[in-house]
Amino acid sequence: MPDKVRIALDAMGGDHGASVILPGADIALTRHPDTEFLLFGDSALINPVLDGLPRLKAMSKVIHTDVAIRMDDKPSQALRYGRWKSSMWLALDAVKKGEADVAVSAGNTGALMAMSRFNLKMIAGIERPAIAALWPTLKGESIVLDLGASIGADEAHLINLAAMGSAMARVLFDIERPTVGLLNIGVEEVKGLEQVREAGRILRETNPSHFDYRGFVEGDDIGKGTVDVVVTEGFAGNIALKAAEGTAHQMGSYLRSAMNRTWATRLGYLLARSAFQTLREKMDPRKSNGGVFLGLNGIVIKSHGGADAEGTASAIDMGYDMVRYELLAKIGQSIARDLQQATETARLAGGATS
Amino acid sequence: MPDKVRIALDAMGGDHGASVILPGADIALTRHPDTEFLLFGDSALINPVLDGLPRLKAMSKVIHTDVAIRMDDKPSQALRYGRWKSSMWLALDAVKKGEADVAVSAGNTGALMAMSRFNLKMIAGIERPAIAALWPTLKGESIVLDLGASIGADEAHLINLAAMGSAMARVLFDIERPTVGLLNIGVEEVKGLEQVREAGRILRETNPSHFDYRGFVEGDDIGKGTVDVVVTEGFAGNIALKAAEGTAHQMGSYLRSAMNRTWATRLGYLLARSAFQTLREKMDPRKSNGGVFLGLNGIVIKSHGGADAEGTASAIDMGYDMVRYELLAKIGQSIARDLQQATETARLAGGATS
Numbered sequence: 094m095p096d097k098v099r100i101a102l103d104a105m106g107g108d109h110g111a112s113v114i115l116p117g118a119d120i121a122l123t124r125h126p127d128t129e130f131l132l133f134g135d136s137a138l139i140n141p142v143l144d145g146l147p148r149l150k151a152m153s154k155v156i157h158t159d160v161a162i163r164m165d166d167k168p169s170q171a172l173r174y175g176r177w178k179s180s181m182w183l184a185l186d187a188v189k190k191g192e193a194d195v196a197v198s199a200g201n202t203g204a205l206m207a208m209s210r211f212n213l214k215m216i217a218g219i220e221r222p223a224i225a226a227l228w229p230t231l232k233g234e235s236i237v238l239d240l241g242a243s244i245g246a247d248e249a250h251l252i253n254l255a256a257m258g259s260a261m262a263r264v265l266f267d268i269e270r271p272t273v274g275l276l277n278i279g280v281e282e283v284k285g286l287e288q289v290r291e292a293g294r295i296l297r298e299t300n301p302s303h304f305d306y307r308g309f310v311e312g313d314d315i316g317k318g319t320v321d322v323v324v325t326e327g328f329a330g331n332i333a334l335k336a337a338e339g340t341a342h343q344m345g346s347y348l349r350s351a352m353n354r355t356w357a358t359r360l361g362y363l364l365a366r367s368a369f370q371t372l373r374e375k376m377d378p379r380k381s382n383g384g385v386f387l388g389l390n391g392i393v394i395k396s397h398g399g400a401d402a403e404g405t406a407s408a409i410d411m412g413y414d415m416v417r418y419e420l421l422a423k424i425g426q427s428i429a430r431d432l433q434q435a436t437e438t439a440r441l442a443g444g445a446t447s
Numbered sequence: 448m449p450d451k452v453r454i455a456l457d458a459m460g461g462d463h464g465a466s467v468i469l470p471g472a473d474i475a476l477t478r479h480p481d482t483e484f485l486l487f488g489d490s491a492l493i494n495p496v497l498d499g500l501p502r503l504k505a506m507s508k509v510i511h512t513d514v515a516i517r518m519d520d521k522p523s524q525a526l527r528y529g530r531w532k533s534s535m536w537l538a539l540d541a542v543k544k545g546e547a548d549v550a551v552s553a554g555n556t557g558a559l560m561a562m563s564r565f566n567l568k569m570i571a572g573i574e575r576p577a578i579a580a581l582w583p584t585l586k587g588e589s590i591v592l593d594l595g596a597s598i599g600a601d602e603a604h605l606i607n608l609a610a611m612g613s614a615m616a617r618v619l620f621d622i623e624r625p626t627v628g629l630l631n632i633g634v635e636e637v638k639g640l641e642q643v644r645e646a647g648r649i650l651r652e653t654n655p656s657h658f659d660y661r662g663f664v665e666g667d668d669i670g671k672g673t674v675d676v677v678v679t680e681g682f683a684g685n686i687a688l689k690a691a692e693g694t695a696h697q698m699g700s701y702l703r704s705a706m707n708r709t710w711a712t713r714l715g716y717l718l719a720r721s722a723f724q725t726l727r728e729k730m731d732p733r734k735s736n737g738g739v740f741l742g743l744n745g746i747v748i749k750s751h752g753g754a755d756a757e758g759t760a761s762a763i764d765m766g767y768d769m770v771r772y773e774l775l776a777k778i779g780q781s782i783a784r785d786l787q788q789a790t791e792t793a794r795l796a797g798g799a800t801s
Binding site: 203245276285286312316333335337338340342346347351361364369 | 638690702716
């Protein structure tokens, strides 16, 4: 176990930049005093904020760069002008060089993914990375992936996602054989995208030993916690995540206005405010902020672009946990084992994975 | 305006069949006494239930058939053994022959869609049908389509969906120029599926006169009510819908358990129960039950397979409204107009629609 957890923080990412990211780091540091920070970005923007956060300042080193990736850059543009010198690149490079244990950025997802692949490279056997996140469910939490790293997925990639997601579940939830479902528009074998049905057929026939394949699940199964790991292609996964966030926001808004309508409802609200506090905490998207990039030779956490300081702290916490509990090494081992079996069994079943 | 609204009801569809569908029809009849029903299905199952519902019985005619489509039939199977004689087919056929104004079924979506296409045929200019539904939002309601009629969609189909959805919005919401958004995983023009970006480019450049194209929207924009019409391909649309339903269910469940925790929260609940009733009604999926099949020469409403009597009544209500306000004719006209413009402008813009 490492002595200190060294976090490389892209201080320029996201909609708010250093003014929100550094206070977020300060919150995370309170929770985990055994953390050190490398702060990458424009020192003229970082230092004034850091001067107001003496505790964080004492545990940080600022590495200046003028170059920051913009939120609307195409990945190819970002690579062209941001490679070697942008705050995002330098944070990833610190992980590559072993100067940091994890990189955290709230920057443009496409650019962060492109730079992560370019700099850290993929784990052997994985062709495309994935973004996985924890999704609060009625039973606790599930892992959902991919949430937008790749658009479209063939059956081989879906099987890779099952291997990566189940490895993450094994270490995070401490379950030897996590349950896995493929997200589809019906539980019947005859429905849905061809590649999803094909992945389902292969998983059913090969019956992998490292996870328990439970068949197709539907959108409402995610929140029910029907399986530990929900596997989907990145376009649908991203839309499902945001539709769920939107619905949670919408219900909160309805509830607030309904509770404010009469003296009785307002009094009821006061009496029950601890319950509303619990609900707010359960559904607070800031608490589950932080997508984990899977499949890379290094830990990269993507914080939400619009995250506030509390949300940023959650993303940093997730990075901290991944390092502290050596998840990367365990995931790498599990993935290698799963992939080996998946490849062998797929070959036996007709060679649908390459 | 027709004298009576004549509803052809597949009494065998759904998870519960006649025992739930007929009580649902009875509820709908109370709300709209100017309704008549043709009930298709096994009279040995229908008649005993109908005997307990004398009001419905007086306004119904039972058409016996032994054949019912199973919930897990493939569309091709259903067509093979259910054409000409199943309760689903006969309900659609009544619409085709002009004996009924609308068909309502809670049966297998794929089979209902296949039979609808085969029997009623598509409106000229539309290649593939769509399922549209009303989605409750913070601003009121939006129309979301497609929710699963077709898997995958090229740019031409997405533009058709925009035309059909905006036509439905124009008549249902009484807005001359509804706002339309394309569902994507980011609002930037560089993100997302190729065909979604291409549809966006064409709509932006051609700027259709009958709706107001607002660009890309994300999953959380649906519940915000950012646009009147959200256009998406059926796989992602279906998953978004069910993820949102699952989240609503999940929040309701958290809230119930939180309100039950201490004497203060329980008392608060009692005082504020009118607020919870309001919330329950706002989010009750039964109230917005009923997908409308668009693009066909006839009105077909798909009720949810698991709907209870109240949900069934909502689906029948939606069919009633579609007939009573002559939405089909208006939608047909609008679609023809939109398609004409879309085709012309797309040709000018490079011929991406055929």
